[in-house]
Amino acid sequence: MEVSESFAGGSGLVLAYGHLGLDPAVQDRLSAVPGRLLNRVTVMRDICIEHGGRTAYEDALADVRAAWRNDQMQCAMAELLGGTPDAADLGARDRHLADSVLQLLDRSAPDTWIVATAHNVHIQRTVNPEGGPLARVPMGHPLAKELGAE
Incomplete structure (x- = not known):
């Protein structure tokens, strides 16, 4: 909960400044989560399709990719605001x-x-x-x- 408070707000700039204010180790741990989830979803593709169908899998994969790309964007915005774009x-x-x-x-x-x-x-x-x-x-x-x- 403590980490999420720095991200509270409605704009991308609030998120970017919140990310910039975090300790680099916390930034790395946060960014690792969507990457690991993306890896898991792609590795488990056959099982996911077998249990939920191809369309449900593709929807889930798109959602995970969106989370991963959002993290990439927030990191890039924080770097831009921090002077290292x-x-x-x-x-x-x-x-x-x-x-x-x-x-x-x-x-x-x-x-x-x-x-x-x-x-x-x-x-x-x-x-x-x-x-x-x-x-x-x-x-x-x-x-x-x-x-x-x-």
């Missing part, structure tokens, strides 16, 4: 959102459209900024590569 990790949320849209389309009827709203920096189709020190891949880039101009 890794821009590639800042794209964790964008990659998750793009993957989620593609998964929804895969499960939808043909000709389904999904409207995604986000800030321009997230929906742009080009790497931001190309070749710059904080280059990152926004959500729009993999979606445009996969889906084309529309």
